[in-house]
Amino acid sequence: MLRTHTCGELKLGDAGKQVTLAGWVQRTRDKGSVLWIDLRDRYGITQLIFEEGKTEKSLVDNARSVGREYVIQVEGTVVERLSKNDKMATGDIEIKVSALHVLNAAKLPPFTIEDDTDGGDELRMKYRYLDLRRNPVRESLQLRHKMAQQTRAYLDGQQFIEVETPVLIKSTPEGARDFVVPSRIHHGEFYALPQSPQTFKQLLMVSGFDRYYQIVKCFRDEDLRADRQPEFTQIDCEMAFITQEDILNTFEGLIRHLFKNVKGIDLPSVPRMRYDDAMALYGSDKPDTRFEMKFVEITSNTRGKNFPVFESAQLVVGINAKGCSEYSRKQLDELTEFVKRPQVGAKGLVYVQYRTDGTIKSSVDKFYSADDLKVWLEKFNAAPGDLLLILSGEEYQTRKQLNELRLLMGEKLGLRDKQKFSALWVMDFPLLEWNEETNRYHAMHHPFTSPKREDIALLDTDPGKVRANAYDMVINGTEVGGGSIRIHDRPTQQLMFTHLGFTEDEARKQFGFLMEAFEYGAPPHGGIAFGFDRLCSIFGGADSIRDFIAFPKNNAGRDVMIDTPSTISEEQLKELALKVPNPKA
Template identity: 70%
Template structure:
């Protein structure tokens, strides 16, 4: 090694030792007769000291030529600092330099390599290799490393075996769009990049590998958001001879292990909530349970009073914002505009204040008596000082809008603390969801999800009422993992494909390999996949998964650093027998 120590390693115990450090020039301070250089690597930062009359003149001269981000090698003696820096791990010592060697000069970076940088997102993504030098970004990747290490350690203790599955697979019509890869040796035919290793891990169960896992790259060609990337990482797992209860206990254990080993937090047993209750009380299937503010339905209390908005609504529903009766008209108007945004589409917001004396005053007082309003307060279990926020309209749309309003109020009231974690299981999802445009059912999770045994007979008479043997893990309103008990018998899988609109020929062409495998002794099995990037961002207290991926894409799915995707040469297109259309 060119160095004897890292830049984050030296302490008072090293005083008097001759050392050599290598790294990047973080900052220089020249006071004439005295000069300091901060040298940085991924382990930390150490101060170098140069002093006229002590340091050789040629070394002083070399040091004065240093610029930010120069790569240097410095040798000298560890001495105690006169002015100690308690904010720095190495702040008790510095190096009295005897030799400085420039290993590579550097251009002035386009932004400051500091925790609080002056570089915007686009600029930092273009120069991501520089952005990765910043402490904040480096710590994110160190956390990711620990999450990966601890996941493997936990699963290894339970006899899981890590198996790599293919990256070039077959395109399937269900789910999100595939990324496709042309095959030169099979002109006109294409591979797809896997959206998940789903069928392969099921085949591994048929093969007798009863506990499989893989920390695996997956790909989906879909519109991007803060928590989505075209390529992402999953902790993918499958087990044989298990029930849903076995899987919930096993992977509840994984998440508890990660919180304990990575965050130093002990998590109690995860509560469970049915999909029906999640939708009823929170308006979505990934509820943020760090705070209450559950939905209260008011149809029985408000219908038939002459207020047209309520009388004609499919659903009247609201939340109780505790201690918010003092909200000003301006604040109420802001909330009204929030729910009227096109993304939510509410027509307005009704509110009612519970005054200090217990009386209730609402924005629709002329339609409702004080006795009526007291029934509202009773339904909400409201106390003096509370503010009731009410929406009305079509059921699904209104629940969605109120769900967003609840989260907004949680944010405004400081109830969504990133250092508080509230994980839970959501269970008993519908097996199918109806698509009006296609006029057919789609699998809510995927076509291999098993129905609840007690609901199988409903497939013929009421498919929409069939519950899935499926489960999601939700933390702080984010779905971090999901899975199901799988279908493992060919007749039931064929029945499922038929329900989803596949002909026998289509099912055989797309999934014949899996159906055939089921005839050779497939065990009962089930599994789960965790969104590893999402888990990392939650543990790191960030909103975007991009901060925890070394080289992420932007919101247009582009890598602006290497400028990809990009056109390819006509010779390559010819070789692949691909002809591009004209715009």
């Protein structure tokens, strides 16, 4: 070993020890008569000291020649520091150096390797191996490691078995776009990278492995954002001979175990909410329940007053922003501009100020009397000091728009604290959703989700009303996991494919292996998959999943460090029987 200790472990009790350390030069401070070097490794920083007259001159000269990020090895004695640093784990000691060896010189980094760096996102991603030296990124990956450890510990204790499933699989038309892999041996035929191990984990249930899990890499060729990457990791789980209640209890246990053992937080029992209630009260199937501000409908209380906007609206609904009644006209105009942004899509905003002196002022005083507005205030359970913010229009769109406004107000009022955690089960999703582009129903989750038994008859008469045996885990307004009880018999699975627009031949070609497996004694089963990267970012209090992935892609799906995706040689294309069109042609 090139070191006897790490740079984060030496304490005052080690004074007098002869040690060897190795690492990177964080910084140097030269006062003429004294030179200090901060030596860094994964475990921390230790200060080295070189003194004119006490340290050999050639050693001091050698120390002065090293620059930032040089890789060095030093030998010396642990001594007590005169000026201690209580912000460092090793701040009580320093190393009086007797030998220094440069193991590798380094160019000046393109950004500073500090907690608060001067490097932008793109630059740090290009030099990700340098970015990984910074404490915040290292700590994020250590958190990820601990999350994986504790996930395995909990599931092992619940008699789950970890099984690896294939990475080269069959492409399917449902869901997001697949990444496809051409076969060199079978020209014109392709593998796909898995969006999920869904069918394989169901086959494991048929095989008798009644409790399966895998921390598994998955792939989706879809548009990216802060919480998406083309390759991502799931905690993928399946159980047989269970009910929905068993699934919810088992995986609520997992989430509570992670909070307890990773964050030291005793998460309370996770409440449950029906999908319909989530949409009615929050306008979202993943509501942020760290704060209230529930929706209040006043459609019937706005009719007959000749206000065209409300008269023509399918829904009039609002929120009570408590303590905001004294917002200025400028602040109210900013909220109006926010809801009118194309990303939100509202045509305007109505407000009612219930001022602290008890007076009422609204943007619709011309149409509604003080008595009318008092009725609204009562419906919102408003008190002096509150501000009502009201939208109107088509029901579904208006609820979505109000959700965006609610989240904005939660942010403005400091109600979305990243160190506060609120978990929720959302249940009873619609089984199917209508797609205007394809003019047919698609599975809201996936085509293997079981419908509620009492709703199966509605598949023929009113498919949109069929509820699924599906459930999502939501934390702080982010969906972190989703699953369902699966179909486990061939006739029901064939019925589902029919209602999704598959012909019998198409269903057989895509999923014949699964339906045939169901004929060999498939047990009732269900499962869930958690977005591991998202869970890590929530535990780490971050908005983006990037820093919890060692080598992430950028917003365009590119790895700017290794410059990929990239072209391949003509010889490789010929082997694969592929032709790539010339973009200049």
